[in-house]
Amino acid sequence: MFELVRDIGWRTVDNVYGLGGITLFGSRLVLETLAPPYRLRRVIDELFNTGVLSLAIVCASGTAVGLVLGLQGYNTLVRFGAEQSVGAVVGLSLVRELGPVLTALLVTGRAGSAVAAEIGAMVATEQLDGLRMMSVDPIDFVTQPKALALLISMPLLSALFIVFGLFGGYLVGVGLLGIDAGTYVSSLENNIDFRNDVLGSVLKSVVFGAIVGLISTWRGFTSAPNSEGVSRATTGAVVQASVAVLMFDYVITALWGVGI
Amino acid sequence: MSRSPIRDLLVGVFVLSGLAALGYLSIQLGGATYSGPGGLTLYASFDEVGGLAPRSPVVIGGVKVGQVKKIELAPDGSFRARVTMDVDRKLKLPDDTQAAVLTQGVLGNQYVGLQPGGSETILTNGGEITYTQSAVVIERLIGKVIQSLGGSSSGDGGKPAGGGSSP
Amino acid sequence: MPVEMAQAGASRSEGTPHGQAHVDVNSVRLAFGDRRVFDGLSCRFPQAKISVILGASGAGKSTLLRLIAGLQRPDYGDVWIGQQEISRLPERQLRRVRKRLGMMFQGGALLDSMTVFDNVALALREHTRLSEREITDRVHAQFEAVGLKRVDALLPGQLSGGMKKRTALARAMVTEPEILLIDEPFSGLDPLAVRLIEALLIDVNRHKGLTMILTNHHIGSTMRMADEIVFIVDGTSISGTVKEIKESIDPRIQRFLQAAGTGPSLEEAS
Numbered sequence: 001m002f003e004l005v006r007d008i009g010w011r012t013v014d015n016v017y018g019l020g021g022i023t024l025f026g027s028r029l030v031l032e033t034l035a036p037p038y039r040l041r042r043v044i045d046e047l048f049n050t051g052v053l054s055l056a057i058v059c060a061s062g063t064a065v066g067l068v069l070g071l072q073g074y075n076t077l078v079r080f081g082a083e084q085s086v087g088a089v090v091g092l093s094l095v096r097e098l099g100p101v102l103t104a105l106l107v108t109g110r111a112g113s114a115v116a117a118e119i120g121a122m123v124a125t126e127q128l129d130g131l132r133m134m135s136v137d138p139i140d141f142v143t144q145p146k147a148l149a150l151l152i153s154m155p156l157l158s159a160l161f162i163v164f165g166l167f168g169g170y171l172v173g174v175g176l177l178g179i180d181a182g183t184y185v186s187s188l189e190n191n192i193d194f195r196n197d198v199l200g201s202v203l204k205s206v207v208f209g210a211i212v213g214l215i216s217t218w219r220g221f222t223s224a225p226n227s228e229g230v231s232r233a234t235t236g237a238v239v240q241a242s243v244a245v246l247m248f249d250y251v252i253t254a255l256w257g258v259g260i
Numbered sequence: 261m262s263r264s265p266i267r268d269l270l271v272g273v274f275v276l277s278g279l280a281a282l283g284y285l286s287i288q289l290g291g292a293t294y295s296g297p298g299g300l301t302l303y304a305s306f307d308e309v310g311g312l313a314p315r316s317p318v319v320i321g322g323v324k325v326g327q328v329k330k331i332e333l334a335p336d337g338s339f340r341a342r343v344t345m346d347v348d349r350k351l352k353l354p355d356d357t358q359a360a361v362l363t364q365g366v367l368g369n370q371y372v373g374l375q376p377g378g379s380e381t382i383l384t385n386g387g388e389i390t391y392t393q394s395a396v397v398i399e400r401l402i403g404k405v406i407q408s409l410g411g412s413s414s415g416d417g418g419k420p421a422g423g424g425s426s427p
Numbered sequence: 428m429p430v431e432m433a434q435a436g437a438s439r440s441e442g443t444p445h446g447q448a449h450v451d452v453n454s455v456r457l458a459f460g461d462r463r464v465f466d467g468l469s470c471r472f473p474q475a476k477i478s479v480i481l482g483a484s485g486a487g488k489s490t491l492l493r494l495i496a497g498l499q500r501p502d503y504g505d506v507w508i509g510q511q512e513i514s515r516l517p518e519r520q521l522r523r524v525r526k527r528l529g530m531m532f533q534g535g536a537l538l539d540s541m542t543v544f545d546n547v548a549l550a551l552r553e554h555t556r557l558s559e560r561e562i563t564d565r566v567h568a569q570f571e572a573v574g575l576k577r578v579d580a581l582l583p584g585q586l587s588g589g590m591k592k593r594t595a596l597a598r599a600m601v602t603e604p605e606i607l608l609i610d611e612p613f614s615g616l617d618p619l620a621v622r623l624i625e626a627l628l629i630d631v632n633r634h635k636g637l638t639m640i641l642t643n644h645h646i647g648s649t650m651r652m653a654d655e656i657v658f659i660v661d662g663t664s665i666s667g668t669v670k671e672i673k674e675s676i677d678p679r680i681q682r683f684l685q686a687a688g689t690g691p692s693l694e695e696a697s
Contacts, residue, residue, distance in 0.1 A: 044268060044271050045540075048267045048268075052267075052270045052271055052274045055274060122538075125534055125536060126533070126534060126536040127537070127538055129496075129532065130530070130532055130536035132498065132522075133498075133528060133529070133599075133608075134525070134549060134553070134598075134602070135523070135525045135526050135554060136549070137518075152275075153278075155278070155282065156274065156275060156277075156278025156281070156282070159278055159281035159282040160277060160278055160281045162281070163285070189288065194286055198285050199286075201285075202282065202286075
């Protein structure tokens with residue numbers, strides 16, 4: 001019994017240490033991003049790794065989700081005779097929630113894990129120490145471009161996910177279920193508002209990008225310098241980032257709906 | 261240190277298409293914001309504005325000509341709602357123009373529809389539209405229908421039949 | 428660059444019997460959890476000489492090197508590089524001290540996402556305002572000095588073990604450091620490559636007068652190269668020249684040397 005209490009206590013303290021650690025790391029990241037040198041070359045390279053290489057999965061998934069939404073939406077709305085609103089249902093679901101959240105989860109799995117693994121491998125092979133010995137700050141040189149690339153990629157990928165989703169909904173609704181194309185599009189356009197919906201969606205994806213960028217780089221950076229450590233860092237990054245995204249999704253949705 | 265120009269090109273394509281998608285979502289879909297010329301401020305007071313909100317469109321004959329800027333209680337103590345609108349300054353609206361708070365479709369957003377009159381005097385900047393028609397509030401409408409039916413026992417007379425959207 | 432010794436107290440001696448001390452480790456204690464690594468270890472590394480940190484695997488050779496590099500902080504004690512105590516410096520100032528150091532890591536520790544050329548040029552690009560032309564010249568000069576040909580566009584993953592070590596050496600040297608720290612230069616090399624790298628290091632030391640500190644578990648090359656040996660055992664160190672160590676009556680040293688025998692290197696799993 002005492003063991004259990006001591007264990008819980010120790011874990012709590014450990015988590016607080018971790019929280020402090022990630023906060024310090026995060027502020028270092030922000031500082032290094034804002035301060036020169038800006039390392040544009042490396043940011044572009046990282047954008048390729050996180051953004052371009054995620055395009056395939058994001059667009060494919062977006063279309064798939066759009067197809068399903070169209071189908072499910074239609075099946076439900078037709079019971080109320082409101083199948084003309086399929087466009088609105090598909091659009092609003094994608095823009096408000098599914099776009100930012102699903103994109104974030106997909107990107108976490110694909111790019112977040114890769115970033116954590118890369119950085120973890122660099123720790124294990126002493127590459128970061130090598131940088132330190134050359135008087136180069138590894139957070140500035142390695143971590144910052146990767147985190148920044150994740151931050152920038154997220155809203156772009158999210159928007160693409162949504163657009164492909166809308167297209168998927170169009171395919172099902174107009175192509176398969178016989179809704180008039182004009183109705184679909186106008187239902188879409190008339191019910192999505194910039195301030196309430198699109199802006200919130202972009203805000204979410206930016207926040208998610210920051211979360212994934214921070215957590216994956218931090219997990220990689222603090223991984224134990226061996227292959228087991230790297231693998232734990234990678235899976236840990238995916239799990240923690242995913243959970244954080246979902247939690248922040250609620251927070252932002254609640255605040256955005258209430259405020260402004 | 262450029263690894264390959266192809267990669268850079270792809271990054272460029274990625275960023276541009278992402279921005280284009282964002283642009284499409286913001287402007288095409290979200291475009292409840294009236295982005296045309298403005299400059300002519302008009303006022304109108306209503307008993308009831310319903311769901312009308314700032315940035316709601318101002319429409320003539322189905323064409324957006326401006327947007328609602330502000331909604332507040334009328335300062336003259338009449339407890340009416342005073343709506344401030346910003347419309348295209350090139351409009352020449354007669355001073356007997358009517359302003360009504362209407363709803364897009366059945367369940368849609370509310371907007372201000374202007375019906376121009378025939379008077380010779382033209383509204384200038386800061387002018388007041390005096391003929392106004394308030395928003396229809398569903399609950400009150402239902403209430404009225406129930407009342408006028410004189411309270412049938414099951415009280416279902418005023419409610420529209422299920423399925424489909426309420427009027 | 429000659430380094431003046433500080434005239435501080437008695438604990439900072441004026442030099443080893445074998446030359447002016449460039450690096451001074453003072454009464455250092457370090458433990459990882461329950462495992463004690465160093466228990467009051469003191470040693471000095473003379474300037475412009477090749478010093479080898481010798482010992483069984485797990486004795487703490489690499490850890491001592493990392494202490495000198497500032498990558499590890501002791502629980503107790505000081506580490507001096509010239510006049511500068513480095514074990515308590517904040518990272519920012521440590522970065523400045525490191526400009527006088529060069530380090531060669533065991534696996535090379537080259538950035539595997541960058542070409543060999545970019546790896547070696549990195550420090551120059553980051554810290555100097557040299558033109559690309561001058562940087563290219565310097566990098567190529569280093570390649571020549573370490574015996575690398577036509578490697579510019581290769582990635583570290585495409586290099587052999589020996590080539591990686593040479594590249595790492597070139598990278599460490601290109602900034603013209605005062606002190607070179609080398610972690611296990613001969614690990615994973617065949618006997619011929621060992622001799623080649625050995626000759627290279629001795630050459631560098633003679634020509635540039637660099638202070639070199641190596642960790643090594645390879646007895647043969649140690650005996651051939653070292654001006655000073657720092658033998659790590661039981662959390663402390665015993666220093667001496669090759670002759671002194673060979674003739675040492677300390678039973679632990681004798682055991683270590685005997686285990687090595689006169690044969691090939693003592694390759695312990697580490």
